[in-house]
Amino acid sequence: MGDRYLLFFLMGLATYIPRALPFVFLTESKMPSFLKRFLDNIPSAILGALIFPGVLYSAGEVYFGIIGGIVSLIMAFFELNLVLVVAGSIGAVYFAKLLLL
Amino acid sequence: MGVDSLLRLKGMDLKKGFLDGVPIALGYWPVAMAYGLLAKSVGLDFFECTSMSLMVFAGASQFMALNFIASGVGIGEITAAVFLVNLRHFLMSLSLSPKMLTQHRGVRAVLSFGITDETFAVASIKEKYLSSSYLAGLEFISYGSWVVGSAAGYAAGAFLTETLQESMGIALYAMFIGLLVPLTKKSRKALYIGVLAGMLNGILGLFISRGWAVIVASVLAALMVPKKGKEE
Numbered sequence: 001m002g003d004r005y006l007l008f009f010l011m012g013l014a015t016y017i018p019r020a021l022p023f024v025f026l027t028e029s030k031m032p033s034f035l036k037r038f039l040d041n042i043p044s045a046i047l048g049a050l051i052f053p054g055v056l057y058s059a060g061e062v063y064f065g066i067i068g069g070i071v072s073l074i075m076a077f078f079e080l081n082l083v084l085v086v087a088g089s090i091g092a093v094y095f096a097k098l099l100l101l
Numbered sequence: 102m103g104v105d106s107l108l109r110l111k112g113m114d115l116k117k118g119f120l121d122g123v124p125i126a127l128g129y130w131p132v133a134m135a136y137g138l139l140a141k142s143v144g145l146d147f148f149e150c151t152s153m154s155l156m157v158f159a160g161a162s163q164f165m166a167l168n169f170i171a172s173g174v175g176i177g178e179i180t181a182a183v184f185l186v187n188l189r190h191f192l193m194s195l196s197l198s199p200k201m202l203t204q205h206r207g208v209r210a211v212l213s214f215g216i217t218d219e220t221f222a223v224a225s226i227k228e229k230y231l232s233s234s235y236l237a238g239l240e241f242i243s244y245g246s247w248v249v250g251s252a253a254g255y256a257a258g259a260f261l262t263e264t265l266q267e268s269m270g271i272a273l274y275a276m277f278i279g280l281l282v283p284l285t286k287k288s289r290k291a292l293y294i295g296v297l298a299g300m301l302n303g304i305l306g307l308f309i310s311r312g313w314a315v316i317v318a319s320v321l322a323a324l325m326v327p328k329k330g331k332e333e
Contacts, residue, residue, distance in 0.1 A: 014180050
């Protein structure tokens with residue numbers, strides 16, 4: 001049905017425009033230094049906001065989210081390869097679910 | 102530097118982007134499959150399901166759109182909601198932009214399509230400067246996993262047990278933690294900013310929508326810790 005494809009196209013635009021605008025039109029030379037300092041802080045800020053509180057609700061009941069979060073914290077602290085951190089956390093949550101459910 | 106060695110460098114960057122994208126692809130796969138499954142259950146056909154992933158490439162918005170479609174919400178309202186949910190990518194794009202080596206607008210226009218929470222997180226933590234080949238590799242494997250996973254979810258249905266499916270929900274969060282924690286070990290400032298942003302997001306989320314909470318919390322946290330903290 002054509003209406004749906006029109007919807008997907010509009011959704012695509014609504015997603016693409018915020019992604020594209022700064023990327024295409026803002027290059028480093030035009031940036032004032034306070035903006036650069038602010039933008040330097042953005043990755044850790046966004047990561048913090050993406051992790052919490054979302055992680056709590058990511059694997060069913062909250063305590064499974066907490067278990068997965070703690071396991072990934074530990075593996076991340078030892079700076080293991082990201083694939084290992086991801087796989088290990090999935091494994092830990094799965095194991096916890098098998099034990100506790 | 103000769104053309105040959107330049108090409109070889111580009112090849113290496115592409116490969117590195119690909120490899121750095123593996124955890125994203127792993128994390129996307131179960132989410133994409135869940136999306137495909139839900140798309141089927143709300144009555145989309147296979148091509149509609151896959152086209153939405155091809156054209157939009159944004160997890161949260163696509164799930165939201167499925168719910169809206171199922172409850173008969175109009176096109177204009179869905180589009181507006183998607184726009185609001187994805188406004189945070191503006192901030193990510195703004196933050197990645199000065200790190201891009203190429204100033205070529207066409208290349209930037211293409212690569213900006215692939216900026217998601219996850220590709221942003223990996224690109225900004227793993228690399229100081231971004232070559233277009235690196236970003237292309239990173240985005241391609243992520244996008245591929247998203248699109249193929251959506252199609253597979255639709256076609257295959259639920260072949261994972263519910264327990265395993267739920268367990269895999271931790272994947273992308275584990276990746277974010279795996280990216281942030283090493284950063285906080287090197288920079289005290291990153292630790293303060295990350296913790297502050299998470300706390301603010303938790304509090305704001307009680308009052309405003311998730312999309313806005315992430316934006317406001319990140320901007321506030323990034324502004325509230327302005328001085329150079331102790332590095333190393």
